[in-house]
Amino acid sequence: MALSKKDLLGLRGVPASEISEILNTAELMKVILASNNKKTPHLQGKTILTVFYENSTRTRLSFELASKYMGGVAANMSASGSSVAKGESLIDTARTLDRLASDVMILRHSMTGAPHLMAQHVKASVINAGDGTNEHPTQALLDMFTMKEKLGGISGLNVAIVGDVTHSRVARSNLWGLTTMGAKVTFAAPPTLLPPELAAAGCRVTEYVDDAVREADVVMGLRIQLERQQKGLFPTVREYHRYFGLTPERIALAKKGALVMHPGPMNRGVEISSLVADGEQSVIDEQVTNGVAVRMALLFLLTRRNVQ
Ligand code: CP
Numbered sequence: 097m098a099l100s101k102k103d104l105l106g107l108r109g110v111p112a113s114e115i116s117e118i119l120n121t122a123e124l125m126k127v128i129l130a131s132n133n134k135k136t137p138h139l140q141g142k143t144i145l146t147v148f149y150e151n152s153t154r155t156r157l158s159f160e161l162a163s164k165y166m167g168g169v170a171a172n173m174s175a176s177g178s179s180v181a182k183g184e185s186l187i188d189t190a191r192t193l194d195r196l197a198s199d200v201m202i203l204r205h206s207m208t209g210a211p212h213l214m215a216q217h218v219k220a221s222v223i224n225a226g227d228g229t230n231e232h233p234t235q236a237l238l239d240m241f242t243m244k245e246k247l248g249g250i251s252g253l254n255v256a257i258v259g260d261v262t263h264s265r266v267a268r269s270n271l272w273g274l275t276t277m278g279a280k281v282t283f284a285a286p287p288t289l290l291p292p293e294l295a296a297a298g299c300r301v302t303e304y305v306d307d308a309v310r311e312a313d314v315v316m317g318l319r320i321q322l323e324r325q326q327k328g329l330f331p332t333v334r335e336y337h338r339y340f341g342l343t344p345e346r347i348a349l350a351k352k353g354a355l356v357m358h359p360g361p362m363n364r365g366v367e368i369s370s371l372v373a374d375g376e377q378s379v380i381d382e383q384v385t386n387g388v389a390v391r392m393a394l395l396f397l398l399t400r401r402n403v404q
Pocket residue numbers: 151152153154155156235359360361
């Protein structure tokens with residue numbers, strides 16, 4: 097039980113056997129999380145650093161909690177308030193953190209490829225917690241864990257992913273992970289938010305949300321990244337909701353019992369209505385809890401690799 101590589105930089109190219117290993121280990125971790133004594137010794141003597149150049153609530157805190165539940169030493173570095181604000185480069189920062197005896201570094205950065213660069217310069221294992229518009233592999237792993245837990249498996253599922261695909265690293269990691277695990281992925285978005293090259297990656301793309309959602313087993317909304325919408329990629333937020341938002345009427349087109357997912361944070365009333373976000377089919381809160389279990393599993397498997 098270990099991963100073949102030092103780092104987890106993305107899900108593209110990760111074999112199904114390794115994804116299954118992570119998901120199966122997360123099942124065991126979830127049992128520990130549900131108990132009254134959330135303590136394991138698996139990370140005793142290990143130091144885990146979260147290194148965040150962008151904001152985060154779920155990812156950063158769930159890695160920190162996962163490290164602490166497993167007996168590790170957890171510390172956080174944010175770009176603001178650190179020597180990054182004085183101009184220290186990513187590579188110099190990475191080397192400094194490596195010398196502070198970290199075993200795992202978890203990096204979120206606005207630049208695509210930043211975790212790959214860091215991984216080349218440190219002995220520690222590097223986990224990508226979101227790089228630019230490239231990948232967010234631990235989010236896709238927790239999404240797949242939730243699908244498997246709720247629907248019994250991933251192979252053969254129809255997964256509709258709706259929203260700002262162009263700017264979404266969650267969309268890309270889910271594409272690579274889900275297709276490797278045998279699911280069918282359909283992306284739906286306005287043409288300005290739907291990169292055409294994705295059609296060559298083994299998924300379906302459409303401008304019609306109703307077509308994507310019809311007969312889906314899972315409907316995943318993506319956050320409209322309002323901070324990146326200065327270019328007029330859609331007319332108004334109200335029109336976006338009308339034509340592309342996840343509403344009860346649209347969710348009714350999906351299979352009976354289909355799951356509604358969203359990585360968070362949500363723009364309620366934009367990409368998803370509150371009736372859907374808080375509705376019976378929503379597993380959005382469970383995704384958050386499952387994120388801790390999946391990150392516990394990853395930390396266990398990556399640090400175990402170091403001792404074998
Ligand atoms: N889904 C996700 O990455 O959330 P945070 O930005 O809060 O970490």
